Amino acid sequence: xxxxxxxxxxxxxxxxxxxxxxxxxxxxxxxxxxxxxxxxxxxxxxxxxxxxxxxxxxxxxxxxxxxxxxxxxxxxxxxxxxxxxxxxxxxxxxxxxxx
Numbered sequence: 001x002x003x004x005x006x007x008x009x010x011x012x013x014x015x016x017x018x019x020x021x022x023x024x025x026x027x028x029x030x031x032x033x034x035x036x037x038x039x040x041x042x043x044x045x046x047x048x049x050x051x052x053x054x055x056x057x058x059x060x061x062x063x064x065x066x067x068x069x070x071x072x073x074x075x076x077x078x079x080x081x082x083x084x085x086x087x088x089x090x091x092x093x094x095x096x097x098x099x
Contacts, residue, residue, distance in 0.1 A: 009039035009070045011080060017054045018084075028054060034071040042068075046060040062087040 012034035030052040046093040056062050065084040071075035
């Protein structure tokens with residue numbers, strides 16, 4: 001649940017592979033589409049958001065960062081939360097990470 005006392009949020013996620021360099025940034029950043037009022041039990045998988053694969057060149061030095069933002073029709077997206085994990089610490093399977 002992504003709380004907001006005024007309304008149910010419309011979140012999206014930006015996933016980034018760190019470090020990356022300027023010209024290659026598009027290959028290392030992925031943004032999901034937002035779904036209106038998706039804040040109670042957010043889900044981003046589906047035809048609008050197919051899986052994204054990153055090529056990791058230095059797994060000992062790489063990090064995967066998740067940034068959750070709220071789509072705002074009248075201004076820039078609002079920051080809600082973020083979490084960063086070392087690539088070597090990520091294991092296959094299903095896991096829940098509280099952010």
